[in-house]
Amino acid sequence: MARVRPTLEDRERVRKLAESILSRISDLAKERGLPAQAMLVGSAARGTWLAGDHDLDIFIAVPEGSELEDALNLARAMAQEHEEKYAEHPYVHAIIEGFDVDLVPCYLLENTSCLKSAVDRTPFHTRYVLERIKGMEDQVLLLKQFMKGVGVYGSELKVGGCSGYLSELLVLHYGSFMGTLEGTSGWRPGEIIDLEGRGTLSHDAPMVVVDPVDPRRNVAAALTLDKMLQFAASARCFRKGPSLDFFFPRSIQPLTDEELIKTMEERESAFILLEFLAPPVVEDILFPQLRKAEESIRALLTRNEFSVLRSDVESADGLAWALFELGVWELPRIMRRFGPPAYESDHISRFISSHPQPISGPYVEGGRAVVEVERKYTKAWDLLEGEMSKLSLGKHLAVEVQKGHNIYVGPALTNIKIPGFRTFLARYFRRRQRIC
Amino acid sequence: MARVRPTLEDRERVRKLAESILSRISDLAKERGLPAQAMLVGSAARGTWLAGDHDLDIFIAVPEGSELEDALNLARAMAQEHEEKYAEHPYVHAIIEGFDVDLVPCYLLENTSCLKSAVDRTPFHTRYVLERIKGMEDQVLLLKQFMKGVGVYGSELKVGGCSGYLSELLVLHYGSFMGTLEGTSGWRPGEIIDLEGRGTLSHDAPMVVVDPVDPRRNVAAALTLDKMLQFAASARCFRKGPSLDFFFPRSIQPLTDEELIKTMEERESAFILLEFLAPPVVEDILFPQLRKAEESIRALLTRNEFSVLRSDVESADGLAWALFELGVWELPRIMRRFGPPAYESDHISRFISSHPQPISGPYVEGGRAVVEVERKYTKAWDLLEGEMSKLSLGKHLAVEVQKGHNIYVGPALTNIKIPGFRTFLARYFRRRQRIC
Numbered sequence: 078m079a080r081v082r083p084t085l086e087d088r089e090r091v092r093k094l095a096e097s098i099l100s101r102i103s104d105l106a107k108e109r110g111l112p113a114q115a116m117l118v119g120s121a122a123r124g125t126w127l128a129g130d131h132d133l134d135i136f137i138a139v140p141e142g143s144e145l146e147d148a149l150n151l152a153r154a155m156a157q158e159h160e161e162k163y164a165e166h167p168y169v170h171a172i173i174e175g176f177d178v179d180l181v182p183c184y185l186l187e188n189t190s191c192l193k194s195a196v197d198r199t200p201f202h203t204r205y206v207l208e209r210i211k212g213m214e215d216q217v218l219l220l221k222q223f224m225k226g227v228g229v230y231g232s233e234l235k236v237g238g239c240s241g242y243l244s245e246l247l248v249l250h251y252g253s254f255m256g257t258l259e260g261t262s263g264w265r266p267g268e269i270i271d272l273e274g275r276g277t278l279s280h281d282a283p284m285v286v287v288d289p290v291d292p293r294r295n296v297a298a299a300l301t302l303d304k305m306l307q308f309a310a311s312a313r314c315f316r317k318g319p320s321l322d323f324f325f326p327r328s329i330q331p332l333t334d335e336e337l338i339k340t341m342e343e344r345e346s347a348f349i350l351l352e353f354l355a356p357p358v359v360e361d362i363l364f365p366q367l368r369k370a371e372e373s374i375r376a377l378l379t380r381n382e383f384s385v386l387r388s389d390v391e392s393a394d395g396l397a398w399a400l401f402e403l404g405v406w407e408l409p410r411i412m413r414r415f416g417p418p419a420y421e422s423d424h425i426s427r428f429i430s431s432h433p434q435p436i437s438g439p440y441v442e443g444g445r446a447v448v449e450v451e452r453k454y455t456k457a458w459d460l461l462e463g464e465m466s467k468l469s470l471g472k473h474l475a476v477e478v479q480k481g482h483n484i485y486v487g488p489a490l491t492n493i494k495i496p497g498f499r500t501f502l503a504r505y506f507r508r509r510q511r512i513c
Numbered sequence: 514m515a516r517v518r519p520t521l522e523d524r525e526r527v528r529k530l531a532e533s534i535l536s537r538i539s540d541l542a543k544e545r546g547l548p549a550q551a552m553l554v555g556s557a558a559r560g561t562w563l564a565g566d567h568d569l570d571i572f573i574a575v576p577e578g579s580e581l582e583d584a585l586n587l588a589r590a591m592a593q594e595h596e597e598k599y600a601e602h603p604y605v606h607a608i609i610e611g612f613d614v615d616l617v618p619c620y621l622l623e624n625t626s627c628l629k630s631a632v633d634r635t636p637f638h639t640r641y642v643l644e645r646i647k648g649m650e651d652q653v654l655l656l657k658q659f660m661k662g663v664g665v666y667g668s669e670l671k672v673g674g675c676s677g678y679l680s681e682l683l684v685l686h687y688g689s690f691m692g693t694l695e696g697t698s699g700w701r702p703g704e705i706i707d708l709e710g711r712g713t714l715s716h717d718a719p720m721v722v723v724d725p726v727d728p729r730r731n732v733a734a735a736l737t738l739d740k741m742l743q744f745a746a747s748a749r750c751f752r753k754g755p756s757l758d759f760f761f762p763r764s765i766q767p768l769t770d771e772e773l774i775k776t777m778e779e780r781e782s783a784f785i786l787l788e789f790l791a792p793p794v795v796e797d798i799l800f801p802q803l804r805k806a807e808e809s810i811r812a813l814l815t816r817n818e819f820s821v822l823r824s825d826v827e828s829a830d831g832l833a834w835a836l837f838e839l840g841v842w843e844l845p846r847i848m849r850r851f852g853p854p855a856y857e858s859d860h861i862s863r864f865i866s867s868h869p870q871p872i873s874g875p876y877v878e879g880g881r882a883v884v885e886v887e888r889k890y891t892k893a894w895d896l897l898e899g900e901m902s903k904l905s906l907g908k909h910l911a912v913e914v915q916k917g918h919n920i921y922v923g924p925a926l927t928n929i930k931i932p933g934f935r936t937f938l939a940r941y942f943r944r945r946q947r948i949c
């Protein structure tokens with residue numbers, strides 16, 4: 078518990094910092110004659126933040142009918158040095174006394190029936206949890222650390238796991254940390270959790286946790302099927318053989334050149350990496366585009382008969398990568414093309430005349446016309462380079478890839494020394510989850 | 514026409530030979546006091562045999578209730594030098610004056626309602642065609658030669674094409690050679706031809722030609738979908754641009770070593786050949802087993818992630834071969850194994866414990882447990898050799914393959930000098946049909 082629960086000292090520090098920020102915003106608002114209220118939300122407000130976390134979420138609420146811009150200006154004035162970020166609306170991120178502080182404008186609403194933006198919901202979440210969580214904060218901390226340890230914590234799109242709010246709701250629903258693991262152990266696709274029995278909408282998601290403050294919303298919307306099942310499998314394993322390793326797994330070190338070469342030689346597979354500058358967007362915009370690019374390239378490779386064993390994407394140090402592990406880098410010159418059914422004479426004629434000089438064929442096989450023709454790209458890297466411009470890569474990515482990109486093949490991966498990349502490779506190779 | 518129609522001289526020779534055989538059988542039957550009747554059947558009886566063919570089919574019929582053995586003994590006595598063959602029943606094959614003569618015992622029946630054996634139907638076929646074909650014999654000859662030329666003639670299982678009787682029925686149905694090609698041009702799977710409008714049974718076949726003398730039977734039962742569509746495509750091409758080449762295509766010469774090496778280098782694909790002694794059975798038994806073996810080996814290769822571009826089988830000079838053209842001969846050491854859905858904890862446990870030391874994994878992907886493990890066979894020839902004994906190869910083949918077999922890889926194919934094998938390869942590479 079000591080490793081997950083913040084010390085009294087930490088708690089005091091957080092309380093004081095939050096108070097001071099809130100009162101400075103209050104002062105600024107009075108100076109400007111603005112009816113704005115600042116409030117601490119998130120895990121810090123609920124006493125459910127993990128030791129070592131240094132995040133503060135502070136919302137600056139203005140009444141309905143006011144301008145959100147007023148709240149944003151307060152946030153800007155609050156912290157001299159800050160950067161502006163953008164989720165659904167712009168917000169301010171600043172580092173204050175070593176804490177990551179997000180200052181988020183929102184509307185002050187009576188209830189959740191007419192939300193203007195997703196963030197307007199957050200104060201209601203904080204209130205709902207605060208009113209019920211008393212005495213169970215440690216259970217939430219254990220659950221959050223467990224989720225972190227088994228890799229399912231975080232509702233950002235890069236992770237696709239559970240949010241802090243979701244973990245709090247699970248503890249409220251199942252009563253405790255161990256109760257949650259017991260419940261989770263039996264999860265199957267289609268699981269529904271509805272604390273207030275108010276869910277009405279059906280969702281196209283692996284599981285649904287009805288938001289008690291807004292029954293139209295699925296709190297588990299970001300949770301992917303694989304993370305959900307990974308969580309359930311980890312829970313089963315923990316109940317069979319509990320261990321601290323679940324909470325604090327061995328950390329992953331960047332691969333050295335030697336380790337990288339040795340691992341690739343052991344696997345004998347064919348690695349191809351696409352590298353380009355990461356577009357200047359937040360991860361929640363970047364990662365869906367990276368995954369889309371990954372899927373487009375996988376489809377391109379597969380369509381051209383290169384079998385893909387596995388692939389993954391990462392971004393670090395302003396760069397982005399898409400990694401593909403293939404069975405082979407090269408295929409033979411000859412390939413088959415299947416045409417329409419041999420009795421569709423109109424379509425057949427077009428198919429035949431578009432392959433005027435096949436190496437073998439045309440012939441009828443399985444009821445269809447078939448030709449054997451020369452493969453346009455026999456090497457996977459030529460295929461990728463040659464068809465890149467036709468791929469659907471996502472708006473921001475397409476721009477960057479067009480500006481410039483590198484393709485690395487096999488041992489050439491060692492040329493990339495960036496630790497974030499080497500850690501990505503280490504995670505890729507050591508991919509191992511607890512499954513019972 | 515001159516190249517397909519037998520000369521007057523030929524006709525006279527056939528007539529005399531047939532008469533002399535029939536009368537000698539008749540004499541033999543009288544000597545033995547047997548109520549047997551010999552009759553000429555097949556294309557020689559109907560005046561529809563192709564120039565250059567030297568086949569005579571003679572049936573020796575005994576009344577119902579008699580022993581077929583009596584007829585077989587007559588056949589044996591008829592030709593001192595003969596071999597005995599076996600289709601549904603034993604029959605005698607002899608070479609008499611340069612002709613291949615089949616002497617086939619059968620029953621003498623009033624009608625086809627209670628046939629004892631498939632051959633008992635043949636006299637009825639001959640009678641049906643003889644009564645109607647007069648004046649259209651040349652049309653049948655043209656059609657047969659056309660079918661030969663485009664590779665769809667012969668109802669033996671090795672070919673899967675049209676029988677002589679089927680070609681006669683088509684001319685009767687469509688009225689002429691060109692009429693048949695016009696009709697054939699529009700064939701689609703499910704085509705039904707019923708000359709007497711008596712068909713009742715439904716058949717599981719690409720097309721049905723109801724036997725006018727036995728409406729339960731499909732005369733086109735042996736015709737495969739591909740041969741049917743190939744015939745239709747050839748007919749369309751001929752009608753667009755008629756040419757003698759359809760009837761008399763360029764003959765295929767055995768490949769030389771140089772041609773074989775050059776062609777394999779051009780294609781860049783990976784050839785693997787299995788060779789063994791052909792079991793001593795007729796082609797109609799051998800080829801279905803060869804095809805079955807081909808399918809078993811294809812499935813084995815595909816299951817183990819070796820992609821098969823094309824394959825084929827052949828037999829000549831007492832040997833049999835199964836040829837496989839692969840994308841690559843070797844795959845990397847690493848491979849993925851997909852387990853059950855990650856929430857089926859019972860099945861999962863068994864899956865996980867059967868892969869105690871995966872190279873990567875286990876992990877959840879696409880909702881299923883996945884491990885990355887060492888491939889048992891990274892080379893296609895090792896896979897084939899290692900798993901051969903577990904394959905379902907067909908009764909007679911399995912025996913021969915177990916006795917001994919060779920596996921040839923790539924350029925090693927040149928070690929097989931047998932012309933029948935080299936012609937097989939030439940046909941494999943030059944596989945080309947007319948498709949319009």
